[in-house]
Amino acid sequence: MPASMNPKPFSLLTAEQCAARRGLTVTEWHAAVEAGDEQPPLFTTGPRPQWADWQVARRNPKTPRRKPRKKAPADHGLWTLGRCARHTRLAPGTFRQYVADGTAPAPTARDGRTPLWNPDDVRAYADARRIKTKQPAPPEPDTPLWTAQQCADHHDVPLDAWHAAVAHGDAPHPVDTTRQNAPLWSAMAVRHTTVE
Structure with a gap:
């Protein structure tokens, strides 16, 4: 044969x-x-x-698959890796590497296999890192962001006057930027500022 x-x-x-x-x-x-x-x-x-x-060897379409178990989301007040990475303005892999190096805070708990961080620890780390690299503070979650025109309209001043107030330190600095690199301000901080 x-x-x-x-x-x-x-x-x-x-x-x-x-x-x-x-x-x-x-x-x-x-x-x-x-x-x-x-x-x-x-x-x-x-x-x-x-x-x-x-x-x-091959999947039989008649055989029912076991449905994956869905866990109910736990409202534990702790942050996931993605949330920590967004707050620190790092990629998730970079934040994970900093945790492994001991530079960033270690997780404080786990939900199954998901590591969770204390938000206060991450904020303190982000603030220290921001001071070191001279970055503006990110806005708190769910805080509306305004463009320069919206800030000027809120204070009833021309756009040039708003930019001058920011340059002189009379108004808050931008906390973020758009995809086109236009500056954005925290609406809460703008509301608590007086610009004439």
């Missing part, structure tokens, strides 16, 4: 292994076999039936 005609070797799988490949419990696997949604075992001799690996 030519080598090209030799059948490919295959492995035998137990019901537990078949169920694991399909993402099912053993009971769900046996139910699918009994319903005809999965192939019957190749070998039934011995104490346990066995299937060939090629019988369960």
